[in-house]
Amino acid sequence: MALELYANPRFSRKRYESYVRGKDIDFSPQAINDLLRIVPLKQCDVKRRRQTCESWDDETWEEVKSLLCVEGLQWQGSRRMLLKSDFKPVVKTWASFVVQTLELVVASLFWSSAMLRRD
Numbered sequence: 001m002a003l004e005l006y007a008n009p010r011f012s013r014k015r016y017e018s019y020v021r022g023k024d025i026d027f028s029p030q031a032i033n034d035l036l037r038i039v040p041l042k043q044c045d046v047k048r049r050r051q052t053c054e055s056w057d058d059e060t061w062e063e064v065k066s067l068l069c070v071e072g073l074q075w076q077g078s079r080r081m082l083l084k085s086d087f088k089p090v091v092k093t094w095a096s097f098v099v100q101t102l103e104l105v106v107a108s109l110f111w112s113s114a115m116l117r118r119d
Helices: 002-007 029-035 045-054 058-068 089-116
Strands: 017-020 023-026
Touching: none
Parallel strands: none
Antiparallel strands: 017 023
């Protein structure tokens, strides 16, 4: 079913719609928000936080790095990126847990709702 979902959107005339097992699946941002009962924020929190980080000085960035990463780490590239392998053990464990949990929950909610919605 997943292959059908990914393969069929290009044949659909609507932007966020796919055809799976004889059913139209709407995967628009609004449909996903409705499914997860998410009320979109007026201002994107991620964008707001990124804008806040852009004004940080080098000392603040070094403090963040020292809190999250093992000693002696160098930033990855010019954009102050970090690799998960550079995190301290506790931070690495929490990062893995959050990513794996979110991926499983979102995927299971999406598919269970799509299967229940039989038009």
